[in-house]
Amino acid sequence: MLVEGFVERGFEGVRDGFAQAHDGDEGGAQLCVYRGDRVVVDLWTGQDPIAGKTWDAQSLTVLMSVSKGMTATCVHMLVERGRLDLDAPVRDYWPEFAAADKADITVADVLSHRGGLSSFDAEAGIGAMELTDWSACVAALESMTPLWQPGTAFYYHSLTWGYLAGELIRRVTGKSVGEFLAAEVAEPLGLSLWIGLPDSEEHRVVAQFTRRQMPGAAEVEAMLGRMGVDITARLVRATLATVATRDTGLELLNTREGHAAEIPSGNGIGNARSLARMFAATIGEIDGIRLLTPESVRRARQPQTAGLGRPAPLDVLPRGNHFAHGYELTRPAQLLGDGAFGQIGSGGRIAFAHPESGIAVGYTCTNMVGDDTGGPDPRWLPWTAALRAASAGLP
Numbered sequence: 001m002l003v004e005g006f007v008e009r010g011f012e013g014v015r016d017g018f019a020q021a022h023d024g025d026e027g028g029a030q031l032c033v034y035r036g037d038r039v040v041v042d043l044w045t046g047q048d049p050i051a052g053k054t055w056d057a058q059s060l061t062v063l064m065s066v067s068k069g070m071t072a073t074c075v076h077m078l079v080e081r082g083r084l085d086l087d088a089p090v091r092d093y094w095p096e097f098a099a100a101d102k103a104d105i106t107v108a109d110v111l112s113h114r115g116g117l118s119s120f121d122a123e124a125g126i127g128a129m130e131l132t133d134w135s136a137c138v139a140a141l142e143s144m145t146p147l148w149q150p151g152t153a154f155y156y157h158s159l160t161w162g163y164l165a166g167e168l169i170r171r172v173t174g175k176s177v178g179e180f181l182a183a184e185v186a187e188p189l190g191l192s193l194w195i196g197l198p199d200s201e202e203h204r205v206v207a208q209f210t211r212r213q214m215p216g217a218a219e220v221e222a223m224l225g226r227m228g229v230d231i232t233a234r235l236v237r238a239t240l241a242t243v244a245t246r247d248t249g250l251e252l253l254n255t256r257e258g259h260a261a262e263i264p265s266g267n268g269i270g271n272a273r274s275l276a277r278m279f280a281a282t283i284g285e286i287d288g289i290r291l292l293t294p295e296s297v298r299r300a301r302q303p304q305t306a307g308l309g310r311p312a313p314l315d316v317l318p319r320g321n322h323f324a325h326g327y328e329l330t331r332p333a334q335l336l337g338d339g340a341f342g343q344i345g346s347g348g349r350i351a352f353a354h355p356e357s358g359i360a361v362g363y364t365c366t367n368m369v370g371d372d373t374g375g376p377d378p379r380w381l382p383w384t385a386a387l388r389a390a391s392a393g394l395p
Contacts, residue, residue: 001022001023003043003044003045005042005043006042007040008038008040008041010390011387011390013390014031014041014043014387015041016382016386017384018031018043018045019045020383021378021383022046022379025046025365025367026046026367027046027047027209027367028044028046028047028048028055028061028206028365028366029046029365029367030043030059030271030272030273030365031043031044031272031361031362032272032275032276032362032363033359033360033361034279034280034286034359034360034361035357035358035391036358037284037286039273042057044059044272050207050209050366051206051207055206055366057271057272058204059204059206059271060192060197060201060205060206060269060270061207061208061270061349061364061366062208062258062259062266062268062269063267063268063269063270063275063345063351064268064346064349065266065344065345066275066343066345066349066351067162067268067343067345068161068162068266068326068343069328069343070181070193070270070343071162071165071166071181071268071326072111072300073278073282073292074169074181074184075325075326076296076326077184077292077296078169078172079296079299079300080292080296083172083173084107084172085107086106086107086111086325088106088107089105089106089107090102090105090110090168091103093171094171096142097141097142097167099143100142100143101145101146102145102146104150105150108304108325110161110168111323111326112304112305112323112324112326113155113157113161113305114304114308115150116148117146117147118147118155118157118158119147119157119159119160119238119241120137120140120141120144120241120242121140121241122237124144126140126241126245127244127245128245128248128252129252131249131252132252134176134262137163138167141160141167147234147238147311148235148311152311153308153309153310153312154305154309154310154323155235155310156320157265158242158266160265161264162177162266163264165177165264166262166264176262177262178195178196178264181193181195182194185278186274188289189278189281190277191278192270193269193271193278194269194270195262195263195267195269196262197259199260201269205259205269207254208250208254209367210250210347210367210369211369214246214247215243216244216247217240217241224236227316229314229316233313235311236313239314250368253267270364271364272363272364274362275351275361275363275364276351276361276362277362278291278351278362279352279353279360279362280353280360282353283353297355299325300324300327300341301325301339302325303324304322304325305322321374324341328341328343328344329341332350332352334376335350335352335384336357336384337356337388339356340354342361347368348363348365348367348368348369348377348379349363349364349365357391361387365379
């Protein structure tokens with residue numbers, strides 16, 4: 001496996017681990033690591049088997065739910081500026097949200113997947129193409145009654161989270177999440193990172209793909225039925241509607257229309273260099289720019305789902321990964337240590353930071369081989385083990 005790029009002295013094992021992880025992988029991957037304010041790992045490997053485009057460090061790909069980490073960073077910048085209060089009800093910023101028994105849902109509930117709005121109602125008619133219609137998605141959430149009592153359980157808001165967080169950003173700034181990200185994060189730091197890709201950058205995007213067969217809505221319904229779950233329950237029907245949207249949604253995310261829209265739960269586009277640089281700037285100063293103060297980082301990564309389980313009738317499922325205010329905690333901590341925070345994207349993308357070691361990581365891939373069951377992608381393990389060893393051996 002040909003790996004290009006560089007590693008700083010002491011991080012040679014990360015290169016070896018990255019090569020090992022991608023031996024036999026038919027797609028492309030990128031890995032960038034900051035330690036403090038400098039790049040210590042900048043690697044790429046592989047190819048584009050779909051369109052035959054060049055794959056290198058500057059190439060772009062869809063980031064899936066890593067987009068949530070980008071959006072969460074924007075939210076916490078506004079919390080730091082006093083524009084948003086995590087403990088305030090969402091209605092304070094978005095009055096229409098209070099309808100249908102949602103008046104007491106807080107910003108923290110929304111960010112931490114506790115808000116009871118984990119999927120659009122099956123009857124709302126929000127399929128893959130409707131995800132590109134911001135107004136339609138926001139209106140559906142405004143009229144929706146929570147799927148469970150907010151704050152009493154948590155369940156991953158895979159599609160809806162981006163509209164909830166993004167509308168809060170829009171309400172307090174007048175800018176869409178993509179506009180805010182571009183002006184306040186990407187431009188100052190010189191990042192190739194977008195939610196809503198300009199047409200001028202489309203030529204840099206390399207398609208994502210998967211050879212694996214993911215279970216469809218019918219298969220998931222049958223599995224839940226075997227577990228004794230009431231498949232007629234509203235939460236279950238909403239969840240199955242999200243599963244049905246998934247396959248068409250993956251196709252959408254390989255189109256110009258899917259790239260141009262703002263779907264902040266999943267259609268962020270960028271590369272590993274930009275993700276690592278953004279997360280490095282959340283925990284330290286990068287070329288004179290720091291996105292979040294230490295106090296903001298402390299607040300942002302506070303666990304918010306400890307002690308909570310799944311909502312009924314899906315409470316028979318494993319508890320799943322835990323969340324802070326918009327960031328995932330479980331898998332970043334497994335990879336680099338307690339205190340790490342970031343976001344995982346379907347199919348294997350990941351970006352996170354670990355303030356205690358000063359490490360920030362961005363990793364992208366085009367081959368969606370991860371099974372998305374909640375554990376680590378096997379491709380992360382060789383290079384993260386080497387990164388832990390390298391970090392421990394340095395002053």
